[in-house]
Amino acid sequence: MTPTQNAARELFTELTRHAPEGIWSAPGRVNLIGEHTDYNDGFVLPFAIPHRTVAAVGRREDHRIRVASTFADEPVEVELDDLDRLFPTPTGSTPQVPEWAAYPLGVAWALRQADGIAASAAVGSGLDIAIASDVPVGAGLSSSAAIEGATASALNDLWAAGLDRPALARVGRRAENEAVGAPTGIMDQMASMLGEPDAAIFLDCRTLDANLVQVGIAEAGLAILVMDTRVKHAHSTGGYGERRAACERGAEIMGVPSLRDVSVDDLPRAQELMDDVTFRRVRHVVTENQRVLDTVRVLREGSARDIGDLLVASHASMRDDFEISVPELDTAVEAALAAGAVGARMTGGGFGGAAIALVEQDAVDRVTDAVNAAFAASGFAAPVLFTVTPSAGAHRDA
């Protein structure tokens, strides 16, 4: 048992005075490359990380659902039949339950609404759900997809709902979009559901086609260093909305359904048609899509060592064109590169969160020291640095 599994089991036992029926877990994720491409019908290349959110779950005699988390002071309990009254959360308002509880309860609600599920009688049984996690929250590593994935996997089994992993990813996304009210794409949930050791998930966000790509990072003598700036994405909601709107505007001006349909060759024409800010938003998305395709090709045909320049170009594009970086992220990337990293970029939605660096295994300590020193010299709060390897997606643990 891992410490997180123990914590979930203990919380469950404290809550119910009996043992859980089972334990399920789902990981956070790092996006190797492909940022803000998901809601533009484009390409992303995330992988699941070793950090996981664990749900210890058991069915109840009644029709109530109770969720508890080591993260929260109080459990939240509702009637199953009340889920339809609580959700969806109207656009622009906050959930009628504490926000954290809208993730697991939203999953229960969305699962009951999924195609073909209403027919299954088991979906009516009440549940106790106890959650623990070692995924850093709000660091851009998708603790939200991890809590959704762990809950969705548990409910799918205990309610005998029979959904496959992509369908469970869609349930998680629906919970996040409609129960929590966060307008996110499906990348995080797909990464958390479909991850495999040593593989990244090459996801076409238009078709939802997902293909595993062997990354061969350890094989190339490399490691991925996560540099969590601990800057919380404070302006993320407004900034995210502005970026989405700019992308929609850009696609409309180009006369296409989404920026997925604009290629690098179309950029000169785009520049003539748009104001400077819209053009730069568009250029980020268009070139980032191409960088994902290039990264996949390099990983398949060559070595992880050769993706470094693509990572660096991705960061520059987010910093200069999409303008979603912050000084702490730039400092982490620059310090890592100056200390010899093969490549580095901010990862996640931006405005804070984490950056990643591709580093020689025997240079991890040196790069770590350099990033810590650069933060201290800039007067920033100390970052948290750790290495990750592409890991397994959601599963039943016990």
Ligand code: ADP
């Ligand atoms: P990120 O996904 O980057 O970590 P989000 O803002 O998308 O950040 O999701 C974080 C939110 O998800 C938390 O504020 C909390 O509401 C919920 N959450 C994540 N992990 C847990 C957990 N273990 N227990 C309860 N709520 C959690």
Ligand code: MG
């Ligand atoms: Mg999230």
